[in-house]
Amino acid sequence: VLIVGLISGTSLDGIDAALTEVAEERGGLSCKLREFSTIPYSAELQASLFALLDARTPAAPALAALRDVCALNFAIGEEFARAAQRVIVSSGLQPQLIASHGQTLYHLVQPDGRTPFVRSTLQMGEPALIAQRTGVTCVADFRVADVAAGGQGAPLVAYADYELLRSPAESRALLNLGGIANVTLIMTRANPERVAAFDTGPGNMLIDLAMRSLFVPHQRFDRNGEIASQGTVNDALLEWLLAHPYFARPAPKTTGHEEFGSQYFGTAWSKAEALGCAREDFVATLTQLTARTIAAALPEGIDRIVVSGGGAHNATLLRMLADALRERFRQAPVVSLSDDFGLPVDAKEAMAFALLGFQAVRGESNNLPASTGAKNRVVLGKIVPGANYRTLMQSLWQS
């Protein structure tokens, strides 16, 4: 089945679209990338999103007009529809399904001291628009069902990691270096009940914020880790950064803009300036922070780390990670890229949602309670009929 996976992550750069061939073979599932593209959010929409999400820290909740939430859901939906159209046209292929993660606007799964506390999560990017514009049935809004089942609604990609990357021969850590870094741990012959997954902390988020705000002309990210490679890690600053309480919190745990967004970034840069850090040193230290917190979060016995996400292009980060692993483990895990396993680093997350959507329309549960904390396995995703809905259902259920 040809499925477009769509995702926009915490970095708010834009929307990744992966036209993926999902198949069931010998009882297992496989994914093969057929076409990939990323479209940036329009400048206006990105500005609205940053304004909304940066104001989202517990201390100062975003005050968003109800009207604007209503409008934003459709504005984001149009961008997702455009991203889907783009990858469909450039591939020349006709997908049967689109699976959209949408854009997370709020994630409220731990008491935050304010009332009312209601476990909940909010993704936007109206899928009815995607289905209407493309004519293709869309599965969307995956996180809510896991939260409804008592889970954290994250990490969801662990399910796809388990289906696609488990190995009978070696224990693996699947590491995604997005705005936030998250890891899925699959030990040799682990069953789904024993897959752990959690966020290790910031991935590229703080580095990106530094590139955006401290360099002129501003850059979106530290290309290939060049800036970090020009700086020196400041040990006093690193120690201060490592003292953030998130790193000591036991897994499972998730984090985001609320903890490591622009507010925390501002504090960190003030600290850096006070310590006499040049901005290159600051970027080097933030890069080291990501590397060190990942290494610290891994258990003994991992044979291989499979890296994906934008941070996989950051050579300095990968070098620092390898060093940190050698320091921490007698037998350091091998570091590979997910490309080596047929999942290109930039497309892996979007491909994972294609897989989740495939399971949803078939009514196969696609959450991993061991990773999310849900009370039971459930089918994540809402099915939004497009013009091909009847044909799709007939092909799925009449065999």
Add this chain to the structure above:
Amino acid sequence: VLIVGLISGTSLDGIDAALTEVAEERGGLSCKLREFSTIPYSAELQASLFALLDARTPAAPALAALRDVCALNFAIGEEFARAAQRVIVSSGLQPQLIASHGQTLYHLVQPDGRTPFVRSTLQMGEPALIAQRTGVTCVADFRVADVAAGGQGAPLVAYADYELLRSPAESRALLNLGGIANVTLIMTRANPERVAAFDTGPGNMLIDLAMRSLFVPHQRFDRNGEIASQGTVNDALLEWLLAHPYFARPAPKTTGHEEFGSQYFGTAWSKAEALGCAREDFVATLTQLTARTIAAALPEGIDRIVVSGGGAHNATLLRMLADALRERFRQAPVVSLSDDFGLPVDAKEAMAFALLGFQAVRGESNNLPASTGAKNRVVLGKIVPGANYRTLMQSLWQS
């Protein structure tokens, strides 16, 4: 198929749940009510909703924390799940599907002078919670697909009216007296392309606001129209009320709290006081306003008006409506209750959504572009898999 229809209207009283048997027979659709109940919103949730929606007028948009929108979606969803559970338990029946309208929080389909204007609509009451709590697959969020197709996203009940209440023998106006009064016009042998539907203006909304705020102890509505029957219509006030620009606007048109909510109510009561109106006279005049604007909105040639909604219990309103019809038409339409057609007045709207849900899972388009202004027929509703999803799909598609 047994389907629970769930709806909460503009009155914010609570949630109507109609366990409905929907069947296809001789090419037509039929609905039969098996069990009905209404549960009021919890006092806290109702207070939150009123605060949010009363602040929603164009002049002063609701400033709602993004966090609170996130939480509210789940809080409302829990109440909808509870309403579904209640009607299932009391019926002793096991439905195959739940169809939930949710609660409208914002409806933005006409430029309002503010930017960005994005045609959109926002309903809340997380259906993943309904599916999770009940184990029953849920169809929800019907309006967005019509808006995505260029429509107003309303009125949706016109589709069910056409399927269930059209007649080869007479021209009918299907009148629902909710917070807002809306009417569907189906002329003899009209095809779906010629069904008109629109809101005539306030139904019970202003009357309810008067009962809530002017009487001690406050009442939720004018039971049986008793208060209105004690007052005298104030002609000067009625003239002022009839001058509201909504009534002169050509159909199709929809309205709500934005135009006839507590802000407008406050202005109207000030006007009434200035004119020396007693509160009973004010209620009588508001009741007359509803009756007169309905009569004025109907075209010539209607043989019968079929009345449903809470206002159908208001004897004074029905008497005033009959009078207004006699004044306006040489041959006044007969006034019937929807009960006479197998659709109890309180349950009709919820039953209509059961019907819409039935069509959605079968992939049958269930909007009427002639009523909503949509560019094309589409399938409205998102399918949220519950524990019975595979069984349901097999029964739908393997025949």
